[in-house]
Amino acid sequence: MTRIITRKDGSVWVERFTPIRRAEHILVLATFVVLIVTGLPQKFEGPNANGILAALGGLDKTRWIHRAAGIVFSIHATLHIGVFVAGLLRGTMRWSLLPTVQDLRDALGNLRYYLGLQKEAPELPKFDYRQKFEYLGMVLGGLVMVVTGLVLLYPAALAAWIPGALIPAAFVAHSNEAMLALLVLIVWHVYGSHLSPEVFPMDTSVFTGFLRKDELRERHTKEFRRLFPQEPVHPSPAAPEAAPTEPAK
Amino acid sequence: MNSPLCKIPRSIAICAAAGLLWSSAAVAGDIEDSNSACLDCHDGEESAIHFADGATLTVGISADAWKKSGHAAEVRCKDCHAAIKDYPHPAVNFPTKRAYQLDRAQSCKRCHYAYHTKAQDSIHAKELAKGNQKAPTCTDCHGLHNETDKADRQAVTLRCGACHAKIAAQYALSVHGEAWGKASANVPMCVDCHGAHAILDPRKAAFHTRSWDICSKCHADAEKMAGTGLSTKVVETYLDDFHGRSNERYAQGAGTPGKPIATCSDCHGVHDIRSFRAAKKNGTLQSEVIVTCRKCHKDAPPAFADAWLSHEPPTLATAPLVVLIQWGYRVLIPLIMAGLVLHILLHLWRARVHR
Numbered sequence: 001m002t003r004i005i006t007r008k009d010g011s012v013w014v015e016r017f018t019p020i021r022r023a024e025h026i027l028v029l030a031t032f033v034v035l036i037v038t039g040l041p042q043k044f045e046g047p048n049a050n051g052i053l054a055a056l057g058g059l060d061k062t063r064w065i066h067r068a069a070g071i072v073f074s075i076h077a078t079l080h081i082g083v084f085v086a087g088l089l090r091g092t093m094r095w096s097l098l099p100t101v102q103d104l105r106d107a108l109g110n111l112r113y114y115l116g117l118q119k120e121a122p123e124l125p126k127f128d129y130r131q132k133f134e135y136l137g138m139v140l141g142g143l144v145m146v147v148t149g150l151v152l153l154y155p156a157a158l159a160a161w162i163p164g165a166l167i168p169a170a171f172v173a174h175s176n177e178a179m180l181a182l183l184v185l186i187v188w189h190v191y192g193s194h195l196s197p198e199v200f201p202m203d204t205s206v207f208t209g210f211l212r213k214d215e216l217r218e219r220h221t222k223e224f225r226r227l228f229p230q231e232p233v234h235p236s237p238a239a240p241e242a243a244p245t246e247p248a249k
Numbered sequence: 250m251n252s253p254l255c256k257i258p259r260s261i262a263i264c265a266a267a268g269l270l271w272s273s274a275a276v277a278g279d280i281e282d283s284n285s286a287c288l289d290c291h292d293g294e295e296s297a298i299h300f301a302d303g304a305t306l307t308v309g310i311s312a313d314a315w316k317k318s319g320h321a322a323e324v325r326c327k328d329c330h331a332a333i334k335d336y337p338h339p340a341v342n343f344p345t346k347r348a349y350q351l352d353r354a355q356s357c358k359r360c361h362y363a364y365h366t367k368a369q370d371s372i373h374a375k376e377l378a379k380g381n382q383k384a385p386t387c388t389d390c391h392g393l394h395n396e397t398d399k400a401d402r403q404a405v406t407l408r409c410g411a412c413h414a415k416i417a418a419q420y421a422l423s424v425h426g427e428a429w430g431k432a433s434a435n436v437p438m439c440v441d442c443h444g445a446h447a448i449l450d451p452r453k454a455a456f457h458t459r460s461w462d463i464c465s466k467c468h469a470d471a472e473k474m475a476g477t478g479l480s481t482k483v484v485e486t487y488l489d490d491f492h493g494r495s496n497e498r499y500a501q502g503a504g505t506p507g508k509p510i511a512t513c514s515d516c517h518g519v520h521d522i523r524s525f526r527a528a529k530k531n532g533t534l535q536s537e538v539i540v541t542c543r544k545c546h547k548d549a550p551p552a553f554a555d556a557w558l559s560h561e562p563p564t565l566a567t568a569p570l571v572v573l574i575q576w577g578y579r580v581l582i583p584l585i586m587a588g589l590v591l592h593i594l595l596h597l598w599r600a601r602v603h604r
Contacts, residue, residue, distance in 0.1 A: 041498075042494070042498075045494075045498070045501070049498075050498070050501050050502060050503060053498060053503040053504070054502065054503065057504065058504020058505070059495060059498045059499060059503035059504055059506075060504055060506065061504070062503075111592075111595065113599065114595040114596060114598065114599040115595065116599075130592075152491075155546075155553065155556060156542075156546035156547075156548070156549040156550075156553050159552045159555075159556065160550040160552070162552075163555060164552040164553050164554060164555025164556040164557075165555050165556070165568065165570055165571075166570065167553075167555075167556035168490070168556055168558050168570075168571050169568075169570035169571050169574055171490075171491065172571050172574045172575050172578075173574050173578075176574070176578035176582070177578070179578075179582065180578065180581070180582050180585065184585065184586075184589065187586060187589050187590060187593070188589050188593075191593050196593075196596065197597070197600045197601065198600075
């Protein structure tokens with residue numbers, strides 16, 4: 001299932017994100033940025049907020065853009081979760097992005113390794129616990145934003161179905177969840193995908209779709225073992241990289 | 250030290266100052282002499298000016314009232330009645346009494362220019378400019394020949410009511426109007442909300458959008474609200490919710506609202522401002538509030554009124570969900586962020602320092 005390609009320079013690359021997932025990432029990136037830029041000046045006031053509102057053509061236009069982006073985000077979120085649940089049920093998708101008990105063990109093991117209490121870092125799967133945390137946060141936080149956003153978009157109509165007290169609650173939750181999402185993105189995603197010494201300046205796999213084989217071996221050893229069961233995980237440092245034994249597909 | 254005064258020799262400056270003092274004393278006597286010449290005839294005089302439309306205006310004034318007015322010591326009759334130089338006076342050629350009065354009021358700006366420019370921005374000046382001669386000018390509120398320093402607040406309010414009778418009747422029945430005549434000096438009157446000179450058109454969107462700020466002048470002021478039993482958090486809580494936040498942004502220049510967003514007067518009334526206290530006591534608040542919601546949210550179901558958090562900050566008793574969610578995030582956000590930052594620092598430490 002997993003595509004493995006050899007580029008002209010002889011390097012071997014393992015597919016990590018199919019084209020549709022890469023497109024999804026770009027869509028989330030775009031909607032997230034638009035939602036943050038149009039949402040922050042609604043939450044906070046001051047000269048900066050007024051500057052953004054003025055640049056976007058006033059509060060009404062800013063809200064229109066925010067709602068349009070929110071609807072795009074909501075449709076995407078619904079489709080994504082729907083396709084994923086269907087894929088899991090039909091057995092065409094792996095549980096690779098959802099947390100397992102093993103992830104908890106990996107997290108504790110990794111922390112022990114950081115603290116020097118354990119010699120080797122745990123071998124991590126295709127998506128490690130740090131990435132799963134972010135994905136799960138994105139999906140669950142996204143769901144909170146979609147549901148509360150819908151309540152704020154049609155408060156009077158929805159009051160026929162839900163208690164009225166949920167409307168101000170949705171207001172508070174929408175605003176706070178957005179702050180949490182923004183902070184996690186700024187700290188965790190920017191570190192994990194850009195500033196971390198392992199990937200600095202940038203982990204490009206979510207755009208190119210492929211991760212180099214040696215990076216996979218180093219950072220996602222368990223997945224490396226699954227894809228290349230015959231190969232050693234710890235090549236001798238003297239041995240040259242890219243042994244020409246890989247299949248092209 | 251660039252002032253031209255510095256170049257004038259001191260002796261000359263002193264002489265000039267002394268001269269000014271002397272001349273101002275002389276002017277005061279002068280004014281009295283000049284005016285008493287006019288009052289000799291006009292005090293209580295009953296003859297009248299006849300206008301083309303048949304209206305008349307007596308030329309008599311009360312010398313007693315004039316002497317008590319703010320102008321008596323400083324203004325000559327001729328300063329305002331500039332056309333009159335001598336006796337016999339030139340004929341008054343105005344088609345109507347009102348046209349004559351409006352023309353006379355033009356002399357106020359010769360001294361009170363700042364108020365004149367303010368009043369030029371008012372809806373009244375715009376109406377006058379359009380040719381609506383019923384709109385008031387200076388003398389209609391301040392009086393003629395009996396002006397005092399500060400116009401009497403109640404008298405001015407009654408003066409507004411003389412033209413705006415319907416509104417005056419509504420106001421009289423409102424919580425504000427009810428307090429009229431009671432000892433409290435804090436009763437808001439027309440000019441407190443609309444302004445005295447620069448009276449803006451209250452039908453314009455800009456007025457509606459900013460009107461909460463008018464109410465906040467008194468309702469956010471603990472001193473003025475003392476003894477009324479009213480919350481001073483009304484404006485703060487309003488600005489915290491969707492409506493207030495929106496109107497605050499519009500007021501700060503974020504465009505104009507495509508459709509008006511509720512402000513104080515939309516729920517409480519404009520001139521017929523009412524109290525929700527009885528409804529609160531009787532437990533009928535929700536059914537009364539929903540009526541105000543439906544002014545904008547047409548078919549809102551009764552449950553929609555429960556979205557309203559009242560004018561007190563939410564508490565665990567009044568809005569448990571809001572408070573719990575707020576506190577949940579107040580704990581969750583720092584906790585998650587601290588955990589993530591700690592993880593990052595440990596990773597960096599292991600990768601860079603503690604290899």
